[in-house]
Amino acid sequence: MFDNTKPRSENSGLVQASHDFSGAESLSVTIMEAVACAQGTEIENLDQQLFDVVDPDALDRLFRPTDTTTYEAEVRFVIDDSAVVIRNTGDVFVRPLD
Structure with missing residues (x-):
């Protein structure tokens, strides 16, 4: 159901998304x-929303190609x-902590 830019979940509970920096959607939305x-x-x-824990504008500036x-x-x-890992390659990984 998800394309390669939308989050997808594996049996391990890990969700992986690939952000398209050339697309219209912001990194924060991804x-x-x-x-x-x-x-x-x-x-x-x-x-919680992203701005509750990190500055979304700072993430956009840090990861802007x-x-x-x-x-x-x-x-x-x-x-x-959820534990979140973001890489400058556009890879986003999320794993629930419970």
Whole structure:
């Protein structure tokens, strides 16, 4: 049901999404869709929003691709009882903590 940019869940509970930096959707939306998928709910039903735990604009600036991107970056945080890992490749991983 999900395409390669939408979150998908495996039996392990790990949800993986791939953010398309050239698309119209923001990184923040990709992250929250993955968190909602991991929790089995919709974004609007989550107890926390991204801005409750991290600055979404800072994430966008950190992971914005450039012509000279030669570094590897990864950010980890916990939101709504889910561990989140974001990589500058656009990969987003979410695993429920319970």
